[in-house]
Amino acid sequence: MSALRPMGSERWWVWLFLLPTLLGLALGTFGSIFATIGLSFTNWDLLTPPQWAGVDNYADLPAGRMFTKAFWNTLAFSGLYVPLTVVLSLVVAIGLNRRIKGIGWFRVMYFLPAVCSPTATGLLWNWIYAPDNGVLNAAVTAVGVSPVSWLGPRMALYSIVVVNVWGAIGGGMIIFLAGLQAIPKEYFEVTRLDGATAWQRLRFVTLPALAPSLFFQTVLTTINAFQAFDYIYVLTSSGNGNSTMPTLVFSIYRSGFRFFRMGDAAAQAVVLTAMIFALTLVYFRLQKKWGEA
Amino acid sequence: MKLLKATTLALLLTTSCAFADTEITYQFWGSPQEVGVWNSVARAFETEHPGIKVKIEASDWDSYWEKLKVKVAGGTPPDVFAMDAPLYKDWQSRGVLLNLKPYLDKEPGILDGVYPLTLKAYETPDGFYGLPRDFQTIVLYYNKDMFDAAGVAYPNDGWTWEDFRIAAKKLTKDKDGDGKTDQWGFWEAGYDMEPFWGALVWSFGGEVVNPETHKTLISSPQAMAAFQFMSDMWLKDKSMPSEQQLRQYGADGFFAGISAMGVSGHWSVPEYSQVAFKWDIAPLPKGPAGRVTSANSAGFVIAKDSKHPNEAWEFVKYAFGEKGQTELAKIGLAIPVRKSIAERPAYLDQSTKIDHSLYIKALDYAHLKPVFKGYEEWSGAVGDALHMAWTGEMKITDALAEAVANGDEVLARSK
Amino acid sequence: MAQVSLNNIIKSYGSSQVMHGVTFDVADGEFVALVGPSGCGKSTLLRMVAGLEDISGGTISIANRIVNDVEPKERDLAMVFQNYALYPHMTVRQNMGFSLKLRNAPKTEIETRVAEAAGILGLKDYLDRLPKQLSGGQRQRVAMGRAIVRQPAVFLFDEPLSNLDAALRVQMRAEIRALHDRLQSTSIFVTHDQVEAMTMADRIIVLRSGRLEQAGAPLELYDRPANAFVAGFIGSPAMNLLRGQAVDGMIKLTPKLSVPLPAAADGPVIWGIRPEHLSLVPAGSEGALRVRVTAVESTGHATFVMGDMDGIMITALFTDRPPLSKGDQIYLKASPEKQHLFDTTTEVRIN
Incomplete structure (x- = not known):
């Protein structure tokens, strides 16, 4: 490791080569984040210039029916989806981490949903x-x-969680298989x-050794949970652009x-991003604690 | 995701646009078949107007509005674009449309012979910011094969909603005897007031909304009776498929052949002409307050930021005029806005042999679908609440209270 | 008594047999090294003793009990791995005490035993560190410590020194041997390095391609290799093994070059002489071999001379420093009593 660390004047070059990427990141990612934050303090209808609104948009959120429903749906969905996805993909990965005949076939089967179009699989689940x-x-x-x-209305949450977990196990399994x-x-x-x-x-060998994969996968799954859209859209969207189970997205x-x-x-x-950010921070804390235990 | 796609697309379009001196763009939502007709309109126009080229661009309903917003917000709007009348005020009030008054003033008589109801949607105190392109009225569609099989008489002029309900009950069946209904008397999605519940409320003597006073009016006793009627058909008679049941067969229950009746506009005719069963149309049944249907139109608008407003106007004038309307009647989806075309063979003698004049006669008892700023959000808020009644999650009275509260909240914000 | 006996061990993967009936005993308290080139089956054999690998035939007994079907944990042995296999998330203390914890040993006992092992291995100051905070040698000691606290009847070492640098390897060699002498437990040590085997083991077992080539004390293997393979494998630099024809009391190495036969033989033979058993003699001496020097390498205490002897390569080793350089003509003589003779086809020792 240490041999690869740039020394002295080399450092300058490193920055130079990284510059385009960093600029792109700064303008693209951070630019859009700041633009979004800025916009959230305005009233903007896309067609006329934005007008300063202070914190009105935020203050109005708790009373907004569409938002509150979507907020709780998103929380409930993530609360079920994240642990189920992580645990089940781990279980599947452990189950498939052995050398027996046809194991590759099983792995493909589990990974298949991840490569199928959500619209197609959504139709399958509709059926x-x-x-x-x-x-x-x-x-x-x-x-x-x-x-x-x-x-x-009563079962949609659970049905949607099942489909999304089903769709996500393959990806998680690959990460965990690699870790295993x-x-x-x-x-x-x-x-x-x-x-x-x-x-x-x-408890003492597999899980500690998988801690980095577990952490990575949990963060990724959480982000996916908060941004879940495809399956939910295909399965629950209604005639007027709403959904039986609208989420924040x-x-x-x-x-x-x-x-x-x-x-x-x-x-x-911004609220959605803040939630993801806060959870990621919590995971980081947990990982630090866990990593040094 | 979608935003990104739309932005990239907008960027591509604006940068790749070749600057032929007077090329104008007409953008609308619609199918490839419509693009074909529009192209021939454009070519005919170009022959009459050398020096102007018209570019036709179409996309599906959802992406049309996304693209349009991004393009208009980005200052590169299409010169001419299609407008759905209820959404007209959302655009007009935001100052992105060109006032057509100066042009109209130079063309006396251009509005003569146009159905007045269709013009009403685009009229504002300081003039027209758009003109109707074509219009729709809602009629009753019925599956003759199902009526024959059930021995139920076809709908006629004299039908009341009560007759309709009784027929629907008789037409609801479990054909294969597996204990599950597989044929329903009627189908409807139940979100937007068009095609069904707006007309129903009006014919029960109720009102839907008053944009001036920012009030949603669907909790009046008359409106309540209409919704109770609908709820009873859905939940008591079960003569309408639930959303989940319908989803098993597709988006349109009548087209799917699982529903004996449906209500829709003329836009369904080309699609329905492909089905295997025999069908016909009838006027909407009468309610306690008489027969009412709902009328709506699509229109043309010119972007305020258009670089070629004069050429754009020439194109609108042409398409709005007799030649353009005659050609557009061929699409068969909608009804021409000019009497001289709609009441002549160009419209009346279409390949689908039904009485096309029924849609025009419906104008006599039609109410205009409301046109106000915030319509789509208001419709979403009301529809979301009503939906909870149709699924049985909420009693219809509670759902209506919620719909009014939600709707009024939107109306207040959209002042 | 923790004697380990392997009797006619056979291992097959499907139709290919890789272990062809290996038999040997390790006496109680004995330190035995298993050596051989890579792929000879030494690690497999060790893992079979540990119970990590199934055996296809034969019997393994530990302390006079056949353990073929006994779970690894019931065999009363501990193993030290080449990569140490320390749990990265556990401190030295936890790593060393882990096996006892799994067996639900009382806390105080774990602590005493870990402290004791740490004392022996000089790890007392490192007990609360994580493996990643230790040097290679310290990790090696922790791995040993983990084995020690188990107080097993048998220690198994699978190339435990391969990941260490040369100096540390020499040091750990001595430490492991010292530890063995102290604990007096039976040890089986796998290595590909014959120097390790020679310096540490009471007895060496040489394996090749799943067959036992020779078992014996280190010097016995050095002095009297049972066959040409062992002769070439044991000793560094390797023994000169030259093919020739035994005719009339002489070995004809080339048409022009012959050496006297050290034992009665006839026909094709392999003549062996260790580099250190060649000495420089003046030209024309009795039985001298004329050699043209092709390379000279000196390590300070020893000088290697590579030479061409009528087209045959030969290596000699001198502990003095003869003033030689490439191209010189020298004469070498093999000590008569240090010569080895093997059958060409069976490679078996003749003399």
Whole structure:
């Protein structure tokens, strides 16, 4: 590592080469972040010049029905989606991290949803969840339970979480598989000699060794959770551009691009970003604590 | 995502636009088939007006409005673009449209022979900022095969909403006997007031909205009765498919052949002409306050920032005139705004053999779909609340209270 | 008594057999080194003893108990790995005490045993550090410490010194041997480095391609290699092994070059002489071999001379510093009692 650290005058060159990227980052990413923050303090309808609105856009958020509904939906969705995705993709990765015949086929199967178009898989799930002709209700009624409105108001959250988790397991699995395969096999052999149980192996070898992957995956999954859109749109969007289970991204899009309320949309986007940022900070803290335990 | 795509697209379009001296752009929402007709209108126009070239650009409804907003906000609007009448005020009030008064003043008689109701939407105290391109009225569509199979008499002029409801009940069936309904009497999405509940409320004697006083009026006893009627059909009679049920078959229950009746405008005719079953149209049934339907139009507007307003006007004038309207009637989606075209074979003798004059006669009892600033947001707020009644999440009375509260909040903000 | 016995061990992967009936015993308290070139099966054999690898045939017994089907943790042995396999998120103390913790040993006992091991290995000041905060040698000691606290009957070492630099390797060699003498437990040590084996082991077992080539005390292997392979493998620089024809009491190495036969033989043979057993003699001496020097390398205490002997390469080693340079003509003589003779086809020792 230390041999690769630039010394003295080399440092200057490093900065020079990084400059284009850094500028792009500064203008692109940070520029748009600051622009969004700036816009959130204005009333802007896209067509006429923005007008200063102070904190009105933020102050109005708690009373906005579309926003509050979307806010709680997003929280509930993320609260279920993040732990389920991380845990299940870890479980699948551990299950598939072995050398048996046809394992590659299994891995492909789990990864398949990640490479399919959300619209196509959304249609598939629409069929699974369909109230009368649906696969799921056929199964449910076969065991004598009355059919469920899977995408109706009561179940939509859970049904949507299932689809999104299903779609995300493959990606998480790849990260965890890579992490698992990077663990030297000697660690497991030591525990075998030491007489550790499977649970102890997981607890004391696998999980600590996967800590970086777990952290990375949790942050990524959280960001994805707060920005989830595709499946939700395909499965729950309604005739007037709303959704049975509108999330913040939905609300931001609708406010800004359909209702001429860019300032309001910007404020919602800032809240969304702040939530992601805050959670990422919490994860960083946890990782530091965990990493040094 | 979408924003990014739209911006890049806008950038590409503006930078790649070749500067032929007087090229003007006409942008609208619509299908490739419509683009074809519009291209022939443009070519005919170009022959009559050497030196002006017209570029036709079309996209689907959702991306049309996104692109348009980005282009107009970016100061590079299309010279002429299509407008949905209810959204007209959102654009007009923000000062991005050209006032056509000076042009209209130079063309006396140009508005003669245009259906007055269609003009009303675009009129403001200081003149017209747009002109109607074509219009729509809502009629009842019915599946003759289903009526015959159920032995129910076809809808007629004398039908009341009560007759309609009884027929719908009779037409709701479990054809394959698996215990699940697979044919419904009627279908409707239930969000926007068009095509169904606006007309229903009016025919029950209620009002929908008063943009001047910023009030949503759908909780009056008359309106309430209309919504109760709708809710009963949906939840009590179950003669309408729920949103989830409908989704299994597609977006349009009538087209999918699972619903014996539907209400729609003339825009459905080309699509319905492809179905395998026999169908026809009838006027909307009468309510306690008589028969009412809803009328709406699409229009042309010219961007205030257009670099070639005179050429743009020439094009609008042409398309709005007899030649243009005659050609546009071929699209078959909408009704020409000029009597001289709509009441002649160009419109009446279309390939789909139904009584096309029914849509024009409907103007006699039509109310104009409201046109005010913030319409789309208001419609979204009201529709979201009503939707909770249609799913059974909320009682219709509670949903209406919520719809009024939400709607008024939007109206107050959109002053 | 923790004697380890391997009897006719066979290992196959599918249809390919990689271990062809290896048999040897390790006496209680003995330090045995398994050596051989890479791929000879030494690590596999060690892992079989540990129970990390299944055996396809034969029996392994530890302390007179057949352990073929005994779980690794029940075999009462500890293993030190080449990469140490220390848990990166645990301190030295936790790493060393971990196996006892898994066995639910009382806390106080864990502490005493860890302290004891840390004392022996000089790790007392490092107990609260993480592996990444230690040097290579210290990590190596922690890995040993982890094995020690188990107080196993048998220690298994899988090339534990390979990741260390040369100086540290020499030092750790001595430390491990000293530790063994102190603990008196049975140790099996796998290495590809014959110097390590020679310096540390009581007995060396040389393996090649899944077969045992020779087992014996280090000097026995050096002095009397059982075959040409062991002869070439043990000793550095390697023994000169020259092919020739035994005819009339002489070995004809080339048409022009012959040496006297050290033992009775006839036909094709391999004649072996270690570089250190060649001496410089004046021209014309009895039995002298004429050599043209092609390279001279000196390490200070020893001088290697590579030479061409009528087209045959030969290496000689001198502890004095003969004033030689490339191109010189010299005469070498092999000590008669230090010569080795092997059969060409079987490679088995003849003399």
